[in-house]
Amino acid sequence: MKVKIYKQDGTASSKSVTLDEKVFGVEPNDHAIWLDVRRIQANGRQGTHKAKERSEVAGSTRKLYRQKGTGGARAGDAKSPTRRSGGTIFGPKPRNYGIKINRKTQHVARRSALAYKAKDEAIRVVENFAMDAPNTSTLKGLLDAMQLTGKSVLLLTGSHDSVVYRSGRNVPKLTVRNASECSTLDVMKAQVVIMQEGAVESLVSQLGTSEG
Numbered sequence: 001m002k003v004k005i006y007k008q009d010g011t012a013s014s015k016s017v018t019l020d021e022k023v024f025g026v027e028p029n030d031h032a033i034w035l036d037v038r039r040i041q042a043n044g045r046q047g048t049h050k051a052k053e054r055s056e057v058a059g060s061t062r063k064l065y066r067q068k069g070t071g072g073a074r075a076g077d078a079k080s081p082t083r084r085s086g087g088t089i090f091g092p093k094p095r096n097y098g099i100k101i102n103r104k105t106q107h108v109a110r111r112s113a114l115a116y117k118a119k120d121e122a123i124r125v126v127e128n129f130a131m132d133a134p135n136t137s138t139l140k141g142l143l144d145a146m147q148l149t150g151k152s153v154l155l156l157t158g159s160h161d162s163v164v165y166r167s168g169r170n171v172p173k174l175t176v177r178n179a180s181e182c183s184t185l186d187v188m189k190a191q192v193v194i195m196q197e198g199a200v201e202s203l204v205s206q207l208g209t210s211e212g
Helices: 030-043 103-119 136-145 162-168 184-189 197-207
Strands: 002-006 012-018 123-126 153-157 174-178 192-196
Touching: 030 103, 030 184, 103 123, 103 184, 103 192, 103 197, 123 197, 136 162, 153 162, 153 184, 153 197, 162 174, 174 184, 192 197
Parallel strands: 002 123, 123 192, 153 174, 153 192
Antiparallel strands: 002 012
8 A cells, every 4th residue: 555755844745655565554453452442441540449448447346336225236346337437348449450461462453453443544655854853833734734623643754763753742633653652442532543764664664574
């Protein structure tokens, strides 16, 4: 699949690039995408929620009243879960929500997500560019020229570039990621994926092998 390459200012150049079929032309695997997105979202949960049980709430352990002869139900101490300000029955406890899936499945999921974007013609490739200092207007100009303003956009860089990352922080609906660190969820959430030429090479190098 051939796509044209855009310049840094968002105008089309005379060059084009062929997207590797092993990465961008595979048959999407919906189940692998679901597994990987579920893993990412589960691993993002803190799991620090906690409710106090009867042994942890403040209160006296004195028996409230005698066991028999009152005409009412028997009662223990004031920390009983059936009483106001008592402990919680089966309340939430700190836990790890993390899910593990093998790396090959993660790669299948990312290839599938990219293949969906390629099928929808939602992939744009731009020349490799660098910025001397953070400049939000440069990235906004790129999106304006490509008529992507207001859309959810994922910009993938060929390598770690803190300047480009900081330039994109104040651009609405724009997410900047290093291509080698982008996730299936990042790709699926974006309406359009913009990749530097180096990002295309990085993805093919990482995901293009048949072993995953």
